[in-house]
Every structure is written in structure tokens, then in C-alpha cells.
Amino acid sequence: xxxxxxxxxxxxxxxxxxxxxxxxxxxxxxxxxxxxxxxxxxxxxxxxxxxxxxxxxxxxxxxxxxxxxxxxxxxxxxxxxxxxxxxxxxxxxxxxxxxxxxxxxxxxxx
Amino acid sequence: xxxxxxxxxxxxxxxxxxxxxxxxxxxxxxxxxxxxxxxxxxxxxxxxxxxxxxxxxxxxxxxxxxxxxxxxxxxxxxxxxxxxxxxxxxxxxxxxxxxxxxxxxxxxxxxxxxxxxxxxxxx
Numbered sequence: 001x002x003x004x005x006x007x008x009x010x011x012x013x014x015x016x017x018x019x020x021x022x023x024x025x026x027x028x029x030x031x032x033x034x035x036x037x038x039x040x041x042x043x044x045x046x047x048x049x050x051x052x053x054x055x056x057x058x059x060x061x062x063x064x065x066x067x068x069x070x071x072x073x074x075x076x077x078x079x080x081x082x083x084x085x086x087x088x089x090x091x092x093x094x095x096x097x098x099x100x101x102x103x104x105x106x107x108x109x110x
Numbered sequence: 111x112x113x114x115x116x117x118x119x120x121x122x123x124x125x126x127x128x129x130x131x132x133x134x135x136x137x138x139x140x141x142x143x144x145x146x147x148x149x150x151x152x153x154x155x156x157x158x159x160x161x162x163x164x165x166x167x168x169x170x171x172x173x174x175x176x177x178x179x180x181x182x183x184x185x186x187x188x189x190x191x192x193x194x195x196x197x198x199x200x201x202x203x204x205x206x207x208x209x210x211x212x213x214x215x216x217x218x219x220x221x222x223x224x225x226x227x228x229x230x231x232x233x
């Protein structure tokens with residue numbers, strides 16, 4: 001069981017907006033920045049969001065991140081079939097002195 | 111262009127030691143003008159990512175608390191390689207192993223990843 005908690009699955013129809021959550025604690029999300037990674041099955045993770053809400057060059061502005069307290073969220077607007085993937089949140093944990101990932105949310109585009 | 115690629119055995123027997131090499135290009139791991147690290151991660155089939163170990167430009171090392179006794183990370187800056195060794199391999203260690211760059215200043219994230227290597231532990 002991951003220290004960062006993500007719902008195992010989410011879904012939405014093409015064109016819709018979905019929000020994926022990541023819940024942690026004061027020793028990780030509460031005191032560190034959150035990153036989000038997208039992993040299409042069979043491929044390596046790809047950095048999607050860094051520093052809570054920043055997008056790397058080349059990442060669509062349909063993806064946005066936010067953080068409040070000990071929770072973070074990834075929003076995807078205008079859902080497309082290519083967004084079907086697993087999404088992981090990640091953060092440093094001061095107590096464990098380790099990088100943590102959530103258990104991942106599998107996004108299905110209906 | 112920044113790239114990383116994992117190499118090593120794809121099949122190891124229980125109790126053996128696993129040695130994986132990450133060969134990277136496009137950035138140095140030896141100077142504080144580019145403050146980066148390289149980390150090793152694993153992902154069992156159908157499961158989540160786990161960070162195993164990290165090594166930085168200044169040779170600072172970080173290990174997963176759960177695997178600290180079994181894992182060692184080293185770097186060879188002349189070859190642009192980072193090596194992970196994991197002792198006492200068990201079938202539960204079957205996973206895809208990835209290496210990734212850790213950018214510590216601007217993004218503070220794992221911004222470039224290798225393609226991964228599937229390691230199966232079986233007799």
C-alpha cells in the first residue's frame with residue numbers, strides 16, 4: 001500500500017474533464033512539491049507536471065496540476081483517446097527520506 | 111539530446127545478485143554546474159513505481175529504506191554509467207527496472223527516463 005494514495009481507476013468520455021487525486025501527509029505532499037507522470041501501458045513513465053502545477057515543454061495545456069495542503073490533483077480537460085494511461089503522483093518524503101509514488105490511477109476514455 | 115538506457119540480465123536465479131547498468135548521454139554527472147542525479151526504479155507487473163536508489167553529481171547517494179540492505183548504486187563518470195546492484199534476488203523482485211535523470215534545480219523531478227528492462231527472477 002502506497003503512502004501516497006490515488007484512486008485505482010477513473011474514466012471519462014471524449015471531450016470531458018476529469019480530475020485525478022493524490023493524497024499524502026505533512027511529511028510528503030504537505031512539505032514538498034508534487035510531480036505527475038503519465039505511463040502508457042508498455043512504455044516508460046513520462047513527466048507530465050512538475051513543481052505542483054508546471055508543464056514541461058511539449059506537454060499539452062489540457063493537463064494541469066494543483067496542490068492544497070496534503071493533497072494534489074491532476075486535471076485533464078478535453079479528454080482524448082490518447083490520454084488513456086496510468087497516472088502517478090510523486091513527492092519526496094522528509095520522514096522516510098525517500099522518493100514516493102502513488103499507486104497510480106488507470107484512466108479509461110470511454 | 112538526453113537519453114538513458116538500461117542494460118543487464120533479463121533472467122536471474124533466486125539468491126543471485128542482479129547488476130544493472132544505466133548508460134546515459136546528453137548531460138554530465140560529475141559537475142555542480144549541472145546539478146542532477148540518476149536514479150533506479152522498478153515496477154512489478156501491474157503494480158506501481160518504486161524508487162530504489164539515487165546518486166548525484168557530488169556522489170551523494172539515497173536508498174529506499176525498505177531495500178537499503180540489498181541495494182548499492184555507483185557511478186562511472188568516465189563512461190557515463192550508473193550501476194545498480196541488488197543482492198539476494200527473489201521472485202518477488204521480478205519487475206521492469208528503469209533508470210531516470212533527477213533534475214534538482216528547475217523541475218526537481220525525474221524528467222528523462224530509460225525504456226526499462228524486464229528482469230525475471232526464476233529458477
